[in-house]
Amino acid sequence: MTTGIELRNLRKLFEGHGHASWAVDGVDMTIGAGKFVTLLGPSGCGKTTTLRMIAGLEMPTSGQIFRDGQDITDQPVTDRDMRMVFQDFALFPNMTIEDNVAFGLRVKSKKGKYTEPQIQQRVAEFLDLVHLKDHAHKKPHQLSGGQKQRVSLARALVTDPKVVLFDEPLGSLDANLRKIMQLELIRLHRELGKTFIYVTHDQDEAMAMSDAIAVMSQGKVMQFGTPREIYDRPANRYVASFIGHAHIVDATVDSKQADSLSVRLRNGDRVGLRGKADAAPGSAVGLMLRAEDLAFADAATDTIGGRVVDSLYRGEYVEYVVALNGNSGVVHVHARTDLPPVAHGSAVALKVNPAKAHVVVH
Amino acid sequence: MTAMTTIERPVELKGTSIRSARAIERRRLLLWLVPPLAWFTVFMLIPYATLLYTSLGHVDDMRFIPGLSLDNFVRVFTVDPYLSVILKSARIGLMTAVFSSIVAYPLAFYLAFHVRTQRLKFLIYLLVIVPWWASYLVKAYAWKTILGSGGILNVGMQNLGLVHEPVRLFLYNEFSVDMTLTYIFTPFAVLSIYAQLERVPTSLIEAARNLGADGWMIFRRIILPISVPGVVAGAIITFSLAFGDFVAPVLVGGPDSVMISNVVINLLGVAFDWPMAAAIGLVIITLGLLLISASGWLEEKTQTRF
Numbered sequence: 001m002t003t004g005i006e007l008r009n010l011r012k013l014f015e016g017h018g019h020a021s022w023a024v025d026g027v028d029m030t031i032g033a034g035k036f037v038t039l040l041g042p043s044g045c046g047k048t049t050t051l052r053m054i055a056g057l058e059m060p061t062s063g064q065i066f067r068d069g070q071d072i073t074d075q076p077v078t079d080r081d082m083r084m085v086f087q088d089f090a091l092f093p094n095m096t097i098e099d100n101v102a103f104g105l106r107v108k109s110k111k112g113k114y115t116e117p118q119i120q121q122r123v124a125e126f127l128d129l130v131h132l133k134d135h136a137h138k139k140p141h142q143l144s145g146g147q148k149q150r151v152s153l154a155r156a157l158v159t160d161p162k163v164v165l166f167d168e169p170l171g172s173l174d175a176n177l178r179k180i181m182q183l184e185l186i187r188l189h190r191e192l193g194k195t196f197i198y199v200t201h202d203q204d205e206a207m208a209m210s211d212a213i214a215v216m217s218q219g220k221v222m223q224f225g226t227p228r229e230i231y232d233r234p235a236n237r238y239v240a241s242f243i244g245h246a247h248i249v250d251a252t253v254d255s256k257q258a259d260s261l262s263v264r265l266r267n268g269d270r271v272g273l274r275g276k277a278d279a280a281p282g283s284a285v286g287l288m289l290r291a292e293d294l295a296f297a298d299a300a301t302d303t304i305g306g307r308v309v310d311s312l313y314r315g316e317y318v319e320y321v322v323a324l325n326g327n328s329g330v331v332h333v334h335a336r337t338d339l340p341p342v343a344h345g346s347a348v349a350l351k352v353n354p355a356k357a358h359v360v361v362h
Numbered sequence: 363m364t365a366m367t368t369i370e371r372p373v374e375l376k377g378t379s380i381r382s383a384r385a386i387e388r389r390r391l392l393l394w395l396v397p398p399l400a401w402f403t404v405f406m407l408i409p410y411a412t413l414l415y416t417s418l419g420h421v422d423d424m425r426f427i428p429g430l431s432l433d434n435f436v437r438v439f440t441v442d443p444y445l446s447v448i449l450k451s452a453r454i455g456l457m458t459a460v461f462s463s464i465v466a467y468p469l470a471f472y473l474a475f476h477v478r479t480q481r482l483k484f485l486i487y488l489l490v491i492v493p494w495w496a497s498y499l500v501k502a503y504a505w506k507t508i509l510g511s512g513g514i515l516n517v518g519m520q521n522l523g524l525v526h527e528p529v530r531l532f533l534y535n536e537f538s539v540d541m542t543l544t545y546i547f548t549p550f551a552v553l554s555i556y557a558q559l560e561r562v563p564t565s566l567i568e569a570a571r572n573l574g575a576d577g578w579m580i581f582r583r584i585i586l587p588i589s590v591p592g593v594v595a596g597a598i599i600t601f602s603l604a605f606g607d608f609v610a611p612v613l614v615g616g617p618d619s620v621m622i623s624n625v626v627i628n629l630l631g632v633a634f635d636w637p638m639a640a641a642i643g644l645v646i647i648t649l650g651l652l653l654i655s656a657s658g659w660l661e662e663k664t665q666t667r668f
Contacts, residue, residue, distance in 0.1 A: 057568050078574045090569035094587040094666045103583070104573035141667040159573065 003068050004033040004195060005054060005163065010063035012049050012219075023049045025219030027063070031212075033162070036189050036196040038206040041216035041242075047199045048167055050216070054197060055165050056080045067163075078109070082163040083156035087171045089148040091140040097151050098123055098136040104159040126158040127151075129188070146177045150184075157192065166198040170205065182208055203243055207231065215239045233275070236362040240288045248286040248360065249329035253279050263287055263359060267326025269304040273357040285359040289352065291319060291332040296342070297351035304350050306331070308342050322348060417640035424634055434641035444625065444642060448649075451622040454539055455605035459551075459597040461544040466551035466596060471585075473552075474559035475567075490549050498546065502613045505542045509533040509614070534616040542614050543604040550603070551596035558592025559585070561668070590664040598657045602650065622646065 012024040024046040031037045039047035052058040054065060056077030064073045072080060083104070091100050101123045105114050114122065127133045130150035140148055149169055156164050166185075170178045186209055189196050200206055206213050207227045214224045215238075223235040234240035237248055251263040254270060256279075262272045263285060271287060279285050297303050309330075310321035317334040320342060324331065333350060335342070342348060417435070419428040438444045469490070477483045493501060508514050511528035519525045532538060562585060570580045608623035615621075622642065629639035 055572060057572065077568075077571045078576065081574075082572075084569065084572045086565050086569060088563065088565055090563070090565040092566060092570070092584050093668045094584065103570070103575070107574040107579060108576055109574050139667065155573070 004035065005029075005031040005197070006066040006069075007031075007050070007054070008064045008066065010050065010053060010065065011061050012046070012053060012058065013061040014049075022046075022219045024053070024060075027216075027219075027221055029214060029221060029224060031195060031197060033068075033195055034193050035211045036186075036198065036209055038198045038200060038210040038213045039216055040200060040203060040206040040213050042201055045216040046219040047201075047214075047216050051084075051165055051167055051197060051199045054163075055082055055084050057084075078107075081159075081161050082165055083159060083161040084165040084167060085149070085152050085156050085169045087168040089140070089145075089152045091148055091151055091155075093140050096137050096139060097127070097132065097143070100140065100151055101126060101155045101158050104155060110159070122158055123154075126154040129157070130154045130184075145173050146181060149173065149181060153185075153188070157188070157194075161194065163195045163197065166196065166200075168200055169198075170200075170202075178202075178205070185209060207243075215242060217242075232356065233358055234288065234360060237286050237360050240286070240358070240360050244290060245332075246288045246290045247329065247331045248288050249324065249331065251285055251287040251359070253277070253281045253283050253285055253359070256281050260354075261359070265304060265324065265326075266328040267305070267324060269325070269328075270302075271304060271352050271357060272302065273352070273354045273359070275355075275358065277359045277361065279359065279361050283361075285361055288358045288360055289331045290356065291334045293353040293356040294331060294333045294350050295353075296333065296335060296339075297349045302351070304352065305347065306350060307347055308344055310344065311341070313337070320348075322350065413640045413643060416637050417644055419637050421635055421637060426636060434638050435645065437638065438641055438645050443620075444622075447620060447622050447625050448642075448646070450536075450619075451605050454536060454543065454607075454621065455601040457540040458543040458547060458604035459601040461540060462548045462551040462600040463555070463593050463597050465544065465548050466555055467589075467593070470552050470555035470559055470592075473556050474562070475585075490552050493546075494549065498609060499613075501546055502542055502610055505538065505545065505614055506533065509538050509541065533614060534619075536615070536619050538614040538616075539610050539619050539621075542610045543607060544600075546610075547600040547603050550599045551593075554596030554599060555589060555592040558589050558595075562588055563668075587664075588666045591661040591666075594657055594661050594664065598654065601653075606646070 007027050007029045010024055010027040011022060013020055014023045027046070027050055039050055041047050049058060053060050056072075056075060060073060064071055066072065067080075091097075092103065095103070098120075102119050104110070105119045105122065124133060124136070127136055130153055132147060132150055132154065135143060135147065135151075140151065143151065152169070170181050173181060182205060185196070185198075189209075198206075198209065210227055212225060213227055213230050215222045215230060217238055223230055223239045225233075225235075230239060231243055234243060234246070240246045240248055249265060251265050251271070254262040254264045256262075256277070259276065260272065260274050261277055262270055264270050265287070277285065304324060306322040306324040308320050309323050312319045312321075314334075316337070318337055318339075318341070320333045320335060322331050322333055323329075331350070415428070416426070418430050418432070419426055420431065420433065421427070438448075469486075473483060473486055477486060506513070509532035510516070511530060511533075513532070515532060516525070516528040519529070520527075566584060567580055570584055575583070605621075606623050608621060608627060611619045611621045611624055626639045626642055629635045629642070
């Protein structure tokens with residue numbers, strides 16, 4: 001028996017105005033109990049629909065959802081004991097903050113579980129947890145966006161669910177507040193030890209908070225792994241370009257050893273890299289090159305040649321846009337700001353960090 | 363010193379030109395205010411002033427004698443049946459408001475939360491409004507055929523064996539006036555309540571279900587409190603329309619179901635007591651203003667801020 005949430009071949013068909021499409025198209029995933037798992041992808045990739053199916057707000061067209069080994073596919077939303085934090089907060093506007101948080105403790109199924117003084121005490125405790133105890137008697141419209149989201153969080157956590165679902169909860173907050181809330185969520189996850197399933201289109205957010213990320217596209221999971229796996233070893237071109245904006249250059253496998261391989265670019269330059277690839281010598285692959293893994297080099301050996309076409313001062317570093325020789329592609333290079341600037345049009349040699357370069361087959 | 367004056371002069375000139383520009387602006391603004399002021403004067407100020415002027419005079423030998431007497435206002439509150447008729451009209455208005463709200467709420471609720479496609483929503487919306495294409499009189503007459511001795515209600519009850527002879531209680535009394543007015547004015551309540559229910563975001567209901575709330579709790583704790591201002595607004599509209607009605611009491615009301623508008627019509631057309639009619643009119647207008655202010659306050663008070 002697995003603990004946690006398991007999705008088996010989950011599919012959802014959306015029909016509208018004469019055409020139908022698979023919003024979620026065969027998702028298989030196991031989310032371990034107590035983990036922080038993020039569904040990441042652009043809008044329309046099916047991440048929110050997947051989350052809503054887990055919550056029970058949407059019925060799957062086919063497939064199954066298990067929780068601790070038990071099939072909950074047909075269990076009504078009211079019985080699932082998973083709490084959702086909505087993007088628009090979904091606070092009850094006619095109730096005080098206190099009553100909003102207490103709502104989940106006063107429902108019929110919880111009747112008799114808590115006495116009214118216990119409810120009040122628990123609500124106070126959780127408002128304190130999200131630093132809002134001074135706002136208990138206010139109405140939602142009197143709070144700022146960040147405060148509203150914290151109420152929504154307290155309302156979800158106060159009923160002590162094992163699973164908390166987040167539907168782009170920080171989407172409507174400004175950048176600074178988002179960073180603060182990210183830290184807050186990490187803290188709460190660590191302190192409470194609940195399973196967090198989080199939906200976002202923001203890869204930085206996903207990378208910073210998650211134990212595991214499922215990168216989704218067109219209703220399918222493209223890769224499911226730790227942030228490090230997804231960043232360093234993307235399974236395919238889609239994941240590589242979606243995460244960290246890697247540049248992918250067409251290449252051919254030149255030679256292959258047990259734990260290293262060498263690829264050749266279209267212009268003949270050769271790049272050696274560590275690690276394994278599921279590609280035979282001679283097959284076409286994509287060489288993933290990230291800006292921070294490239295550096296200008298003096299030596300012409302073991303480097304790839306190109307020409308600087310643009311540069312952008314980013315404060316932390318200078319970002320150079322380099323067109324590789326022989327029309328082989330364009331890469332970005334980050335250089336320290338204290339180095340002398342490289343003029344547009346000058347020929348440069350780039351050294352690739354062999355430990356970080358990566359090839360993608362699909 | 364000459365240097366000083368040459369500096370001062372252009373500054374002064376500049377100042378005056380600014381001042382004159384403002385004056386032109388102000389004059390232009392006044393020009394813009396003329397149409398609304400004229401509208402207000404012609405359609406509001408003059409009629410109300412005329413009404414007040416009329417109400418302060420009296421009629422002697424079919425001739426209007428101007429005056430400055432409050433006698434007519436005193437008569438509204440002391441001479442039978444003016445006050446009792448006003449109170450009865452208010453009662454009918456209130457019953458209409460209550461019945462309309464009760465009938466309208468479920469439909470508005472269904473329209474707001476259960477109709478999924480825009481096409482069906484539009485169709486139902488249309489069905490709510492469509493009776494307004496028919497003449498008011500026709501609709502009032504229709505209720506005669508429903509409530510009358512040979513009406514569908516009585517025939518139906520006889521056929522079912524519930525009664526042996528037609529029940530006369532349905533028609534020509536206050537109840538039939540309430541029914542007819544409720545039927546005629548309910549669409550206003552539907553639209554008003556629907557507009558308020560439409561404001562409830564789906565995510566609120568989803569959040570409540572997610573927290574384990576059943577349908578009844580969602581309705582009682584979330585939807586009903588948010589919809590109160592819509593119910594109040596609808597009730598005010600139906601009350602006002604029913605209060606001032608004069609057709610329903612004539613067609614389906616009994617001999618004693620005279621409403622205040624019928625009294626005013628009689629004063630104007632039969633008794634030629636225009637000053638008395640004007641006084642009643644002003645009393646009703648004042649009551650109406652009070653009612654609207656109170657309901658505005660109530661709506662504001664109960665309005666949920668999102």
